[in-house]
Amino acid sequence: MSSAVSRPPAADSASALAHYESLLQFETDCWDVHHAISNKRQDFVLLDVRGEESYQQGHLPAAIHLPHSRISEETLAQYPAETLFVVYCAGPHCNGADKAAIRLARLQRPVKKMIGGATGWLDEGFSLEVGKNV
Template sequence: MPQPSFVAAIPAAAPEVARAHFAARLAFETDCADVHEALKSGQPDFVLLEVRGPGAYARGHVPGALNLPYREMTEERLSAWPQETLFVVYCAGPHCNGADRGALRLSELGRKVKLMLGGLTGWADEGFPLATGTEPGQL
């Protein structure tokens, strides 16, 4: 009998375990395409935050994103939004943990948060436009 491939060598999780795992991941993450569609609608039901510094933000960011570096996230800064506001955070991309730091900080402050997978790199990979300068811009 042939040896199983590296894929099959470790058995897949039971369907009910896989369902719980993937449902949990979606509670923490969203993707660039879903963010793009929500922004394109003109009525997103979340606040998109770029958590890199102002210089990086000015060089290029997702249109509509506000710049709030994770180190500057405080109760005072967040008081502009109702407590039930959902925040979506992103940074440069998969090589950067700024979005994770931002998501951690927001959750420590009692705020709902999701991470946009891929960050700015993922956004560009999808072919979506960037805004430049210090203003959020629009999609």
């Protein structure tokens, strides 16, 4: 008797490879973002897309506060068209980063979502900055 895990068969290796390689085009993780920031290799703009109160209570170092509802041509005007944006929200229970990614993609801007959000950041043992508005 098979389990709920194995009942749907696993994808063939070529399909699995294509799927997981494509995920990296859309997502990054807390560890890679932290590594880039701490090693002075940040080649992206990190956007905290949560509300003001959440941002003030704690945000990632180097994060710019831009709630997803305020992402527009005007708010992005200072960034060249090829700028990569990495968006995050509270965590896996929040879809704010997805909403931000949709807005950025509609504006023809390169975007990746940092999976895990602020919760994942803390889970990795990294700290948040409090109250500072970048």
